[in-house]
Each structure stands twice: as C-alpha cells, then as structure tokens.
Amino acid sequence: MVVFLPPATASSSSLSAKPLKWWPLALWVAAMAVVVVWSAMTVIRDREAFLAQAAFRTQSMADLAAEQVLRTVEGADTALQAARIQFRSMGDWDAVSKDRKTWQMLRDYADALSAVPILYLVDQTGAIRLHGQSFPFRPLSIAEREYFKLHRDTPADMAQVSAPVIGAVTGNQVIIVSRRLFNPDGGFAGVAGATMRADAFQAFFQTLSLGDGSIVNLQRGDGVILARHPVRDGAVGSKVDNSKVFPAISEGGVKGTAVTTSPLDGVARVTAFRRIERYGLVLIAAIPVETVLGEWRRQTIRLAGMVGTGILSLTALFVMLLRRYHNEVAARTELKNSEATLSRAQSVAHIGSWQVELPTDRVRWSEETYRIFGLSPGIPVSMAAVMEMIHPEDRERVREGLDALRGGGGFEVEHRIIAASGEVKWVTARAQITKSETGEPLEILGTVQDITEKMRAETAIREHQALLLEVQSVANLGYYDYDMRTDRWRSSPILDEIFGIGPDYPRSGQGWLDLVTPDMRAEMAAYLGEVQAGDHDFDRAYTITRHGDRAPRWVAGLGKVERDADGKPVRMVGTIRDITEQRRAEQELRDKAAELERSNTELEQFAYVASHDLREPLRMVSSYVDLLARRYGDKLGDDAREFIAFAKDGASRMDRLILDLLEYSRIGRITRPMLPVALGPVVERALRALAPKIEESGAEIATPPEVLPTVLGDGEELMRLFQNLIGNAIKYRSPERAPVISIEAENTGKEWIITVVDNGIGIEPKYYDRVFLIFQRLHRRGEFEGTGIGLAVCKKIVEHHGGRIWVTSTPGEGTRFSVTLPPIGQV
Incomplete structure (x- = not known):
C-alpha cells in the first residue's frame, strides 16, 4: 500500500518525524486490520455458503424424495380407486368375496406396484372379505384399526395413510393406504386398503447419500414417523411435535429449510422439508450441522494459520491462497459428487x-x-x-x-x-x-x-366410469347431489333428460318443485321440508311435468341425507328413475284383473243359476215320462216304449250334465281357508266313494294311502280331485288286463308333485291339452259314460290351490296325471 502525505514545513518537521517512524507499525496494523476484516468476512461468507449449499442439497433431496413417495402412494391410490369402481359395479359383498376375477384384478394391481404387495377389501363391519394374498379368504376383522374407524366415522372421500402397524394377515410391519367404499346411497360400505412395506422407501432414501449422521424420514401431517433412514430403534411409529422442532411444518408450509435439533438424538441438523399435500405427508431430509460446518471449521483454522503466516511473509500468503484454491477444488468435486447422486436419484424416480x-x-x-x-x-x-x-x-x-x-x-x-x-x-x-x-x-x-x-x-378408471354411465343410461337412472346449505343441486345428463331441463335451468329446491305437477306440489313441498329438517331420507314416487315438452311423467326418487358433526343435514345424494311405463303397465294390469274377476264372477253366478233353474223343468219332463211309461206302457208298442226309454235316458244324462256343471261353477266360488290336509285320509274317502266301480272292474290300488304327504289345501276339493283322477283310470281301463293304479309323491322343496299312474288305454299326445277343456270327449258316448267335465273340474281345483296339472301317456300302455300342491308353510 502507498500513502501520499502533504509537504512538511520547518515548524512541523520535528512533529512529523515521530509518527513517521511508526508508519511501518501503522502500515502493519492497517494491513493486519485489512487481513483480519477480510478473513472474518471470508469466514462468515464461507459459513453462509456451506449452510446455503447444505440447505440447497437437503431441499433438493427432500423434493426428489417427495416426488418418489408421491409417485408410490399415487400408484397405490390409483389401484384403490380402481378396486372401488369394481366394487361399485358389483355392489354385493357376497358376490365380491366370491368373484375370482375381482381378486385377480387386486392381485395384478399389487404385482404391478412393487411397493404395494397386497390389496384388500373390507366390508362395513370391519371384516376383510377379499385379500390379494389368497382366494378365497376367510373373513378377518380389522374393525379396531385406526384407519377403519376414521373411514367409518368420516364420510369424506379422501385417501388415508396409517401409522405403521403390524399386519393382521402377514404379521409384518406395514403402512396402510386406504379409501372409503360407498354404497349406492352414499353410505359407508367398507374400506379398500393397500399395504406398503414399512421399509418400502428405505432403498430409495439410501441412494440419496447425504453423508454420515444425515437422516431422511417420512412423516404424516400429525408428526407420526412412517419411515426413516438410517433405521433407529423406536423411531418409526413415534410422534414428533413439529410445533417445537420445525414450526414451519406445523404452520402448513409447503417446503422450507432451517437448523433444527432432533428430539430423538439431540443432534442439530440443517433440515429441509417438502409437504405432499394430497396425502397429508411430509418428507424431511437433514444433514448434521457438525458435518456441514466441520470442513468449514477446519478451513477457518487453516485460514487463520495462513493469515498469521501471511503477516510475516508473502510466501505464507501464497500458501494460504493455494490452500484456498485446493479447498475450492474439493468443493467442486463434492458438487460433482452431489450431481452424480442427483442423477442416480432421478433414475430411480x-x-x-x-x-x-x-x-x-x-x-x-x-x-x-x-x-x-x-x-x-x-x-x-x-x-x-x-x-x-x-x-x-x-x-x-x-x-x-x-x-x-x-x-x-x-x-x-x-x-x-x-x-x-x-x-x-x-x-x-x-x-x-x-x-x-x-x-x-x-x-x-x-x-x-x-x-x-x-x-x-x-385411462382404465375412465373406461370403468364410462361403463358405469352406460349402465345407468340403459337403466334410465339419473343421479343428483343436493347441497342443503346453498339450496343447489347438481344432476347427471340422464337426470336432465328425465326432467327435460338444460344447463341453464335453476337447480334449487324451488326449481325442483316447479317440475312437480300442481296436484302433488303442496304434498312434495311439505315432504322436501321434512327431508331438509332431517326427519327422514327421500323415498317417494311422484309426478312431474317435463320442462322441455311438458309431458307428464311418473318418477321414483331416492336420496340419502348426510349430516355434519352436529347432526345437521347438509347434503343429500340420490337417484331418480322414470317409472312412467311401469305405472301404466301396473294400471293396465289392475284394470284387466278387475275386469277378469268381474267376468268370472258373472260367469260362475250364471252357471250356478242356470244349472239350478234348468233342473226344475227337466225333473218335470222326467217325472211325466215315467208316469206315461207306468200308466200306458203295456198299451204302447215297442217303438213307443223305446222312444220313452230314449227320453228318460236323455233327461238323466241332461241332469248329470247340469249337476257336473253346477259342481264346476262352485269350485273356487265357495272359499274355505287353506289348512294342512293329510292326503292319505282324503284318498281313502275317494276310494270308498269309488268302491262299487273298483269291485266291478277288479282294479288294484298299488299305493297304500298312508304313505302320502300332508299339504295345504281344501279337503273337500282334494277328495273330488282324486275321485275324478282314480275314476278316470278305472273308466278308461284296457280290456286286456285288470287295472292297476298307483299314486306317487315327490317333494321338490317348493311343492309336492302327486302323480296318479294307470295301465289303461292311454292318450295320444295331440290330445294332452284338449282333455282338460270342459265338455271335451275323446270317445263316442256309447263307448264310455260321462259328460266331459271331470278333468276340467280337476284342472280348476288344482289351479284354485295355486298348482298345475298335466298328463303324459303312452297309448296302449297307460297314463300319468300329475298335479302340484303347496307344502305346509306355503299358500
């Protein structure tokens, strides 16, 4: 340094000589001061540089690790949402737990995500119903797990990351990523979960290589540690009070750096964090301050030595500068190493x-x-x-x-x-x-x-959603979401089509009431008020007038009310289905049923009155023909007596026909309660009534009546049924052999099938339906007696009991008449 002084005068020469001899000292002091100031500034600047570099490295590592954690958790969450869509498409836990395709889907997702070894589904009771480890899976309860209770008690649709727990199935320490499952009405249906190994992030954290004493850990927002590198006993699962350790985290910051002291080991570190807001996670990377400043302290000591030496000689100054140069080279080398580490981490992520x-x-x-x-x-x-x-x-x-x-x-x-x-x-x-x-x-x-x-x-999720919308379109089912706090509702395109509304239509409570037909508007306004007050959910069919074409429609609405923490109704989600065609069909069916019932009643009354009134003149005709035969029979010729016999036979057959018609009309008109009826005694009564015919034909009844079951029915009508069927078997017997008749009984679980089997002449298949029609005969009157009403009576009796009757036959070998009757406990 060169100092220029002003010229000295004579008077001042003696005064100036004294300080001039101290100028080397002053120069030394000045130089010393400059060196000290420069050294101090260098030391402070270097310290700040080391801390800034450490802060940058830790923040970079925290950001990089956060991206990797986010990608891993997003993968698990994506799989959970796909599993949830699959569950909604089925909607039945019994079907889901037995569906191997759904299980294979869970297993494939787990195989595709290396950090998620197992996916599983839990029903609303807390029982694991489908587990990616094995199929089928014996239900196992996890109802006491923290994350299950949280989903059950909180209707929010968000992913939850649990604290490390011991897996109920594997017995290993795992982290659970889970989502709530919803019923179609929005209620709690269960939980979809994905297990992540507690050490799932360990390998990646290890690649960051921040140095000895450095840590990388993953926390939840409440401070619970989910993963830590290096591993420390008791660290994973413990809870850190970030309000004291790192306030920026507890204050909700997205990222930041600071010097903090660990509550686990008491070591001060340069710490950076990055928040993963979507899943409530925080990634922390930290390097010990001693590690960061160790080189700085060593450098400062060297600098002090070099400064001391530099005061004595330029050589020492040169050495100091040279060492500083080497230190800068080392710093650049360290920076290159950090860049290489960053490159490896980029490859992993x-x-x-x-x-x-x-x-x-x-x-x-x-x-x-x-x-x-x-x-x-x-x-x-x-x-x-x-x-x-x-x-x-x-x-x-x-x-x-x-x-x-x-x-x-x-x-x-x-x-x-x-x-x-x-x-x-x-x-x-x-x-x-x-x-x-x-x-x-x-x-x-x-x-x-x-x-x-x-x-x-x-893309897979969107395809599943599109399929769901297509199914809703096929079912003509629209859905809505009504916010009671703002009195606004959102609707699906299908619901807009049902209501005939466009995007500009006012979607409010009044807007909905304006669509309701005037005759039901007051009633539905009161009903909506009850729903808004939280008295009940929405479940009502009502009529609307479409906004677009003013067409009247019947719709059925369902809605599930959701409440806040105070129990106040805040939201309702539900569906609306167009049931107009269903209502029209139901009304047409009721009208036709009423008309048929009226017609049948009139027909039965007519048949009863007609047959009763017809017998009176017929008895008079028969009586006078008998009187004529008794008084004048010996005076008449053979032709006259034959004519009288024809008249008597015709009147007798006419009377039988009227009696059969009267009996046919009474079936089902005179109703008695259906009671348990033992068929054995009923068949015995029928056999006693047919005893003369059985004896005359030599018929053999091969089935003892006591083996027959007990059914629900009308004993009198059932006796008539078996009397007609057994009588038919005797009447239409084969002339070549004695009739053998058996009765079979089969229980199908829903009904009894009773079959009367004979070895008679049989029936051609083309007459199977005709034989049950009234007044239909397959033979000439002279071959077999009868009016052609017997099997029609049987058909009406069976139908009155809610059953069926049919016939199968082999002509020349025999016939089987089968009827179905309800068992006890079923009408």
Missing part, C-alpha cells in the same frame, strides 16, 4: 432434467431424460429435434406453453412423446426461465417425468 440456453436454443439433458426419450446419453439434441419427438397432436400445446413461459408465465404440461423405439409415452414437463439482471432471458431449466403407468391407470 423416473424424473429427468433439461436445460435450454437462450437465444441459441442449445439443449442439455440429464441421463434420465435420455433414457425417457430412448436415446443414448451424449447424443447432441436440438430444440427442433425435441419438438419432432413430441406427439403431433400435442405439439402445438407444448409450443403455446413455451411461448407463455417466455412471456413470464408458468410451464407445466402433460403430453405424449414418441420415443426413439417408436413407443408412445406420457410425460409431465415442468420448467422455469432465468433472466439476467437487465431482465433478458438466459436459459430455461426444467424437468420431465415419465407418467405412462399413471395415465394407463387413469
């Missing part, structure tokens, strides 16, 4: 980095970016070549995003690329622009992440 120099458009990529694009690292890449690799349909959107970035906006675009192999991939590109002090853009720095697997999963 499938996140690459890129840089574009402006205005030359020179592009630089990280190795992971080359891998994503399918190129060999080091190959020169231009901006034009990059744009050519972007999918043609997305290229313009990317250009617009870059233009917006140059204009001061942000850049985050999901788009497709065509890799060198021809494979189409989905990526997320993010970037920011750096500018000079004058505001000129210098370069673009960005990242690119391969999200192909995520997009495929989202």
